[in-house]
Amino acid sequence: MPIDILEGLNPRQREAVETVDGPLLIIAGPGSGKTRVITHRIANLVRVCGVAPYRIAAVTFTNKAAREMIERIDGLGLAPGMTVCTFHAFCAKLLRQHHDRAGIARNFTIFDRDDRRKLIRQAVERCDLSASNWSPAAIDQDISRAKNALLTAQAYTEGDLDWRERTIARIYACYEGLLAENAGLDFDDLLMKMASALDRDAELRGELEAIYRYVLVDEYQDTNSAQYQIARLLTRDHQNLCATGDPDQSIYGWRGADISNILHFEEDYPRAVVVKLEQNYRSTQRILAAADALIVDNVQRKEKTLWTKNDAGPLVRIVEHETGDDEARTVAEEIGERIRNGADAADIAVFYRVNALSRVLEEAMLRSGVSYQIARGLEFYNRREIKDVLAYLRVLVNPSDGLALTRIINTPPRGIGATTIQRLTDAAQASGMTLRAAVTDPDALSKLGRGAAKVRQFGELLTKLAEVVNLPAPEALEYVISHSGLRALYRDARDGDDAPAANLDELVSAAAAFQADEPEATLIEWLEHAALIGDVDAVDSNVSKVTLMTLHAAKGLEFDAVYIVGFEDGLLPFRRHDGSSSDASDTEEERRLCFVGMTRAKTRLCLSRARYRMLRGVTQRTVESPFLDALPADAVDYQAEVPRTSGRPARRSRGRLPDDLEEWTIGTLVRHPLHGLGRVLSIERGPKRTHVAVEFKDGLRRSWVLEFADLERVDFDDIG
C-alpha cells in the first residue's frame, strides 16, 4: 500500500517532489507528468514529513482540475481533510467562515454573470443613463477587469480617467451599492474581498497562514492580481508556496490573468527553487515539433525545450474544406470510421475556438451516429427551471437577495405584474426595508391596491418555505420544488416538453450526491457549490463518447486523437473584427491557446479549416490561419478536400513547393486567384519554408509562405 514516492520519477520530477520547504516553482510543459509530481509531492509531505493533511491547501483554477487532483490524491490513499478546490471556492469558504472580519453578510449569495448584468443594468438606470448606450455586458467587462486588478470602486474613481471611464466609475460605485443591498458577491468579489481581508486584517492573515502551512497553486500562469495577492499573503512568513504552471499555457489574460506573475516568480520569491519539467510523456515527436514550432514565435515566455522519447508518429494533418458543414461532416465521418475500426470514442476529441462552432459539429456527429459529449456546462445550471429553484433558495437563505426575489415573485404566475412589483419596490425603498420584508409588511402591502392579496399570499408562501433553510439540500429542494408550485408549473407540459420537470428531479439528485459526499454540508454550502460549478464538469472521461469542447476547456486533458477545427484568420487567432486592434500579446495568447490544443494529442492530430464559414447567420470567405504557416513542413501533411457542397473547383493541393521552383526569381510574373497578376519582389529560401513577397498590379503587396500560397507562375505568352 505505501507507494514508493519516488519510484518511476525522472530526476527533475524527483527534485520537485523532494523540495519541501520554501518557495518552489515547477515549470511543467504539457504532458510532463505535472499532476503526478504534485500528488507525489503531497504524498511526500504527508507520509514522509508528517504534515497533517488539513495543513495543506491545493488551489486550482477550474473545478475540473480540482476534481482530478482529488481523485489522484484519493488514489494514493491519502486522508481527507486536505483543502483541494478552486480559488473561488476556497475564498467563498473562508469568507463565509470569517464574514464578520471581511465585512460581509454571513449569508451572502453568489451572483452569476446574468445576475451581475441585471444588477449593472439597474446601476446604469440609477445613474440616469440609458442601457442602450451603456451596455451592461461591456460595463461588466470593465468592472470585472477592475476587480481582478484589485481596484475598488473608490480606487477606480481616483484613477486617471477619460470621459467614458468616469461614467463607468459612477456605475461601478452604484453597482457595488446594489450588491451590498442584496448581500450578494459576484465571482470577482470572492477573490477581491479575500485579498483585501488578508491585506487589511493582519490577525486573520496570521491565523490562516498558521493553518495552511503548505500552499500549492496550480496553473499559476493563470493567476490574476487578486489570486496572486492571496497566494502571497497566505504564505508570507513560511514561504511554503509551491506554484506549478507553464507560461506557454497561459490562456486567461482576457479575464485578468497576468502571465508576469509566473515569469517574475523568482523575483517575488528570491529563495525560490525552480524546476523545469521538459520531458514529454504524452505526444509523438511530430506533434511536439509542430506545437513547439508554433510557440517559439512568442516573445513573452520562459525558454523551455520539450523533448520526448516517444515515436515520431504519423504526420500532423492539415485539411482544408470548402465549408464549415463539410468540415464538420468530414470530421464526424472520419471519427465514425475510426470507431468502427476499433478505436475507443473516449480517446477522441474535437476542439474549437468558440462555442458557436459546436452546433455544426453536434449535428454532424448525430448524422454520422457518433455518440459524443459536449462540455458546455452552463447548459444545466442556466436553465430557467433550475434558476427558478435556486432563486427560491437564495431568497430563503438570504432575504436581502432582491434579485432572486423579483425572479420568483411571479413564477409560477400568481397574478403579480409589473405595476405591483414597482409599487412594492417603491414601498420597500421608502421605508428602507428589503423586498423580502416588504412582502410581509402590512404597511407596504397597504400601498399595493388590488395586488396586495396576491403579494400577501406570496409572502405567506415564503414564510412557510423558510422552514427548509436548516434542512440538508436535497430535502430542502424537494420541499421547495413541490410547495412553490414549480413542479406543477413545469409538469403541466407546455408543448410537450418534459425536460424541465426531469431537470428538477435531476437537480435534487445532484444535491443528494453532493450531500452524500459531504454529509455535514448545509443548504447554504450547496447553494455556493451550485453557483461555482461550471462547464467542464459535465465531461466524464470514463464514458465511451467523443468529446467536443472549446480549446480553453481542453487544458489539462489528453486524447489519443485530436481534431482542431476552424483554423481561420480571425477565428483561431481570434480577433474581434469590430475596430479594436489586436496587439501582439493578444496574438501570443492565441498562439498559446493553439499550443494547448495541439499538445493534448498523443498520436494523431488533425487541424482543419473551412474556406467559407457561416457564423452568426452569415457565410463569409475565410483566410487561412497564419498559425498553419508556422508549422514545420516535415511534420505536416497538407490535404485539400474536394468540395462537397457546391461545384466550386478543387484547388491544387497545397503545402508543396512548385515543381519549377528554380524558375521563381525576383520579377517572376505570378497569378493569385484573389489579387490577380503580380510580380515577385523577393524570394527567400529558409531552412523550413520559402517566403515570397509579391506586388500586384493595383499596388497591393503581400507575402506568403510559398508552399501554401495560391500562387501560380505565369509565362509572358500566357497573358495574351
Place this chain on the structure above:
DNA sequence: AATATTCCCGTTTTT
C-alpha cells in the same frame, strides 16, 4: 396581467 410577436443585440474564452 398574461401571452404572442417582433426586434434588436452582440458575438471569445470561464469562475
Place this chain on the structure above:
DNA sequence: CGGGAATATT
C-alpha cells in the same frame, strides 16, 4: 442564428 428585451395583442 438564437436569446432576451421591448412592444403588440388578447
